[in-house]
Amino acid sequence: MTDAGARAERTMRFIYTLRSKGVTDAAVLRAMERIDRGAFLRGIFAERAYEDMPLPIACGQTISQPSVVALMTEALEVTPRDKVLEVGTGSGYQAAILSQLARRVYTVERHRRLVLEARAVFEKLNLVNITALSADGSFGLPEQAPFDRIIVTAAAEDAPGPLLAQLRVGGIMVVPVGQSDTVQSLIKVRRTESGFDYEELRSVRFVPLLEGIAQD
Numbered sequence: 001m002t003d004a005g006a007r008a009e010r011t012m013r014f015i016y017t018l019r020s021k022g023v024t025d026a027a028v029l030r031a032m033e034r035i036d037r038g039a040f041l042r043g044i045f046a047e048r049a050y051e052d053m054p055l056p057i058a059c060g061q062t063i064s065q066p067s068v069v070a071l072m073t074e075a076l077e078v079t080p081r082d083k084v085l086e087v088g089t090g091s092g093y094q095a096a097i098l099s100q101l102a103r104r105v106y107t108v109e110r111h112r113r114l115v116l117e118a119r120a121v122f123e124k125l126n127l128v129n130i131t132a133l134s135a136d137g138s139f140g141l142p143e144q145a146p147f148d149r150i151i152v153t154a155a156a157e158d159a160p161g162p163l164l165a166q167l168r169v170g171g172i173m174v175v176p177v178g179q180s181d182t183v184q185s186l187i188k189v190r191r192t193e194s195g196f197d198y199e200e201l202r203s204v205r206f207v208p209l210l211e212g213i214a215q216d
């Protein structure tokens, strides 16, 4: 088989796996088809990019499982006019998927090295509507608030107050919450005129949302 043929087959299998895990939104599937997860992984792990599993990245962190990325993106109900905030850039993969669906994506990460590496991949893939910054994302990004959508890809004990405050009325936030490393629930929060509506989606497992900027 040609290289192009093998790539097409690999992509088809990848999308098939996502569908079999319950991903149905056509725009999300198209974004997952366009963005090559292999570009966000290094060394031996790049070969496993199309398997539905989390994998190690630099700074002891992980790139999320593709089906979880897809289901969280689906839950976020992104529209082409949206300004989105992601907390926890990691490899940059989730931000890249969002960049295909939103007008503008801001993504913040406490490890500078991950920010620099993600920026390099965004540039290589010509994803010009993403801004990656190093910051403690538990405080959000007040200078760019309010946001139409907020996605947190690290687990907090509760939906962080500053993030709720930076969500526009009518906006949606998706965040894993839980007291421990093993039991967490993915929560979907909608801001209404009078408050917040909470919906529990499924159980998930994410690295914890930590305080402050890391040393590397």
Ligand code: SAH
Residues within 6 Å of the ligand: 061, 062, 063, 064, 087, 088, 089, 090, 091, 092, 093, 094, 095, 108, 109, 110, 111, 114, 135, 136, 137, 138, 153, 154, 207, 208, 209, 210, 211, 212
């Ligand atoms: N979305 C990523 C995976 C995220 S892993 C991807 O697509 O690859 C979670 C990331 O959240 C880690 O890189 C971790 O360093 C980061 N993180 C944890 N606490 C944070 C905080 N307070 N502010 C910003 N980033 C944080």
